[in-house]
């Protein structure tokens with residue numbers, strides 16, 4: 001009975017939000033690993049596949065390298081990072097952002113990703129309350145953070161994240177979590193075709209490539225989650241977010257006009273906003 005009461009307490013809005021904040025910190029720590037390691041794992045695999053295909057000597061190291069192994073090390077001095085030095089945010093503050101062994105600075109991105117994950121997780125938890133929408137929304141939020149990080153680093157949106165998330169969106173529609181299956185399927189196909197047409201139209205007119213196939217798949221994924229009615233809003237929001245960030249970077253002289261900025265993070269931010277406030281925005285915008 002005691003246990004049951006404790007569990008009920010955790011489902012109250014405030015407790016659930018705080019709990020998801022803590023979970024968000026831990027997940028954020030894991031997302032740092034995904035953002036850093038997944039592209040390296042993919043590059044190893046590609047290199048190995050290419051060399052095999054060309055019947056060349058395969059020089060890819062055969063040691064285990066995945067999300068869980070080997071344990072994290074300082075990229076500078078290779079000292080192993082112990083569990084107590086790996087506590088989200090706190091360890092970074094305690095160590096004042098420096099490696100224990102060599103005192104080399106640790107990238108500020110790690111605590112930023114942890115904090116960001118905690119904040120957006122709390123927002124989702126507070127918005128939906130203890131519900132299946134919250135559970136699914138958290139998974140989507142975490143996937144979008146990983147995708148954005150990898151896209152910013154490598155201009156790459158790994159299929160290994162995007163495609164399972166697209167299928168998950170389709171399955172959720174069977175249970176009507178965010179939308180029904182008809183709008184979800186049309187959303188997935190429509191999302192892909194929409195950006196595919198933009199891409200080929202743009203290429204035909206300017207001869208340049210504005211985005212990549214990963215972006216089409218990402219919009220297809222978001223279409224599967226929320227239905228075709230959200231595609232217009234997501235495109236509009238992503239352009240807005242892109243314009244604001246692009247102009248800020250250019251005015252700060254941090255980004256040259258000709259250097260491509262990956263589109264994935266803008267789509268991710270737009271999709272996330274659409275998940276939380278899309279209904280209101282759609283009603284407001286389209287009357």
Ligand SMILES: [Zn+2]
Pocket residue numbers: 074075076077078079099100101102103104
């Ligand atoms: Zn070190």
